[in-house]
Amino acid sequence: MPRTLMKGNEVIGAAAIRAGCTAFFGYPITPQTELPEYMAAHLPASGGVFVQAESEVAAINMVYGASGSGVRVMTSSSSPGIALKQEGISYIAGAELPCVIVNVMRGGPGLGGIQPSQSDYFQATRGGGNGDYRLLVYAPASLQELADLVQIAFDKADYYRNPVLIVADGMLGQMMEPVEFRDDLPRMELPAKDWAATGTMGERAPRVINSLYLKPEELEAHIHRLFVKYEQMRVAEPLVETVGLEGAELVVVAYGTTARIVRSAMALLAEEGIHIGLIRPITLYPYPMDVFATLPESVRRLLVVEMSMGQMIDDVRIANEGRLPISFVGRTGGMVPTPQLVADTVRDLLAGGAR
Numbered sequence: 001m002p003r004t005l006m007k008g009n010e011v012i013g014a015a016a017i018r019a020g021c022t023a024f025f026g027y028p029i030t031p032q033t034e035l036p037e038y039m040a041a042h043l044p045a046s047g048g049v050f051v052q053a054e055s056e057v058a059a060i061n062m063v064y065g066a067s068g069s070g071v072r073v074m075t076s077s078s079s080p081g082i083a084l085k086q087e088g089i090s091y092i093a094g095a096e097l098p099c100v101i102v103n104v105m106r107g108g109p110g111l112g113g114i115q116p117s118q119s120d121y122f123q124a125t126r127g128g129g130n131g132d133y134r135l136l137v138y139a140p141a142s143l144q145e146l147a148d149l150v151q152i153a154f155d156k157a158d159y160y161r162n163p164v165l166i167v168a169d170g171m172l173g174q175m176m177e178p179v180e181f182r183d184d185l186p187r188m189e190l191p192a193k194d195w196a197a198t199g200t201m202g203e204r205a206p207r208v209i210n211s212l213y214l215k216p217e218e219l220e221a222h223i224h225r226l227f228v229k230y231e232q233m234r235v236a237e238p239l240v241e242t243v244g245l246e247g248a249e250l251v252v253v254a255y256g257t258t259a260r261i262v263r264s265a266m267a268l269l270a271e272e273g274i275h276i277g278l279i280r281p282i283t284l285y286p287y288p289m290d291v292f293a294t295l296p297e298s299v300r301r302l303l304v305v306e307m308s309m310g311q312m313i314d315d316v317r318i319a320n321e322g323r324l325p326i327s328f329v330g331r332t333g334g335m336v337p338t339p340q341l342v343a344d345t346v347r348d349l350l351a352g353g354a355r
Contacts, residue, residue, distance in 0.1 A: 090129025094211030115334025
């Protein structure tokens, strides 16, 4: 298909419709409001249903109901709105219902501001709702990758019967880039939704969708079964991009738009003859742990760069297992790190400075 110049939030909507999404429930909040606007304009025209719910809490519970009927469903919000959805997300994970959730992140805590941020990493990867559960979490860095991952996410959600979360900072939602909606994306062989509540028509026993288990032994068995699925995710689903690791003394770890800023810093440093590498996690859960165990012997230090006070650094520490010193630099509250800040930090560290 031809490449089309689109805004990030609209790319999400177009990719979701192309993936067969037939229901969207959401609520406006900056900087993701163009996404529900797009779905309101285009989803009914493709035979789907759009509802602007009365609140984020209502929206996520509508997702529960629609997914329980077997249709492909999506919701979206920005940071404090996703926080309000967390109880429903926990219910959906507990009931093993597939859906796609999009968080176009803004600064916090609380209402914070409307500028881009990556300070929802803990919320995305540790789970803001109650109980033992996991989400598959994608963190695209370009609008083309966003278009691809939204479509892939619906297959993954159906395959694992689990919510899939896509996190994109506000810049990714608001920027414009040319995208192609590809026909050659990897597809999965998906099981029939023989669990869906579609009406018995007097021909079968009723199906019950539920996350309530009052007997502790039954709930424990249910959770153990969930974690077999999460282990399958952990093994099969990590995605990572690496750039310039061979011969690098310092490797930067960054995701999303911040990784693009790091690429610009790498170009600045290359002009000075300074070569550094980049690890860009594409899945935040499962985190691509293995790449840290196979770094070249030339690597002496890691630098984590985020639009936060340093949330991903916890996973980098776990993956690093104490092998290399780890430094951090970032901006928060809606401030964006510059290529110059990253380059200055790299020069300081390579010169023996401490950060």
